Amino acid sequence: MEPRRPVPEPSIPGSLFSISVLGVPVRFHFTFVLLAVFLVFMGLDGPSGAEAAIYVLSLFGCILLHELGHALVARRYGIGTHEIVLFPIGGVARLERNPRPREELWIALAGPAVNLVIAAGLLGAAAAASASVDWESVFARRSGSLLGQIAAGNLLLAAFNMLPAFPMDGGRVLRAALALRIGEERATAVAARAGRAFAILMGLFGLISGNFMLVFVAFFVYLGAAQESAAVLGRALTQGVPVKAAMVTDFRTLGHGDSIRDAANLLLATSQQDFPVVHGDQVLGLLGRSTLLRALAQQGPDGYVAGAMDRDYTVLTPGMDLAEAVPLLAATASCALVMDEGRLLGLLTKENLAEFLMLRRLGMEKPRQQGAMAG
Numbered sequence: 001m002e003p004r005r006p007v008p009e010p011s012i013p014g015s016l017f018s019i020s021v022l023g024v025p026v027r028f029h030f031t032f033v034l035l036a037v038f039l040v041f042m043g044l045d046g047p048s049g050a051e052a053a054i055y056v057l058s059l060f061g062c063i064l065l066h067e068l069g070h071a072l073v074a075r076r077y078g079i080g081t082h083e084i085v086l087f088p089i090g091g092v093a094r095l096e097r098n099p100r101p102r103e104e105l106w107i108a109l110a111g112p113a114v115n116l117v118i119a120a121g122l123l124g125a126a127a128a129a130s131a132s133v134d135w136e137s138v139f140a141r142r143s144g145s146l147l148g149q150i151a152a153g154n155l156l157l158a159a160f161n162m163l164p165a166f167p168m169d170g171g172r173v174l175r176a177a178l179a180l181r182i183g184e185e186r187a188t189a190v191a192a193r194a195g196r197a198f199a200i201l202m203g204l205f206g207l208i209s210g211n212f213m214l215v216f217v218a219f220f221v222y223l224g225a226a227q228e229s230a231a232v233l234g235r236a237l238t239q240g241v242p243v244k245a246a247m248v249t250d251f252r253t254l255g256h257g258d259s260i261r262d263a264a265n266l267l268l269a270t271s272q273q274d275f276p277v278v279h280g281d282q283v284l285g286l287l288g289r290s291t292l293l294r295a296l297a298q299q300g301p302d303g304y305v306a307g308a309m310d311r312d313y314t315v316l317t318p319g320m321d322l323a324e325a326v327p328l329l330a331a332t333a334s335c336a337l338v339m340d341e342g343r344l345l346g347l348l349t350k351e352n353l354a355e356f357l358m359l360r361r362l363g364m365e366k367p368r369q370q371g372a373m374a375g
């Protein structure tokens, strides 16, 4: 039996309809759609409202181009993009795999570079039109021309994104540059610490100055930094480890002739939650805890497990890399079966995996310190 192919990753919750731009799916978060509706109403209010609405919508167009910059450079390295999601505070490009440090460096630089090119183009056009750029009016947002304002907005976007606060682009550049010297895991730890420290400073500054948008962005940066360091730790703990090292080998099975009552008794008698249903050596299906409880409620205890079990279960091979198996396990409601040529060897459960990772983390502390001293 073939291991199940990776399921497409779920989209960010709350993102609405999707359009395709240069082959990249672009989604709009519902809060972004609310903002766009608000801007349209503001635009109908009068000339100054219209100008403000055009300004904000143009900047969102530039944010989309910024994210496309990331996506297109990633594509050059053979990395696809799941989706770009636009939020009211900016965009996110979700790549299909994590880039290597050298790739990440260029992918991260591409976004702010797009904003610099746009700003240069707009200022160049303004200069060609009026023969001189009135720099004062470019940065005094109210008095400048709309094109000048959009150019200044792009310069701000580039500068803000290049702040060395992980997970912003500048933080990614910092992480990638450090990773080439001290390894990805330690580089992420340093960049994430810098990101959190920066987020706290930014949040405090926002609170003191009453700029709540800044507080909101700071919160986003803080969460992103914490999430990314957890993801990299998870990868470091699972990469190069075979599934068989983390699987449960001592487990109970149900026969295809067993009743739901038998299954419920086994659920109570053991700490196991999901039971493979077998006939001799052959695996017929998997009866997960939630499926079992549903069958008990709907059919009563006298039904047969063969009628209630899932025939569509996740199969892993014992030699598969744990880093590849974790997303497959995360996508299932129950456990995954570890099988070798149709033979059931073990179960990979979420509870056991969590314990395995905890033990491995404790075991990994020492070698890492020695490595740091040797380096």
Ligand SMILES: [Zn+2]
Pocket: 066, 067, 070, 111, 112, 161, 169
């Ligand atoms: Zn970016």
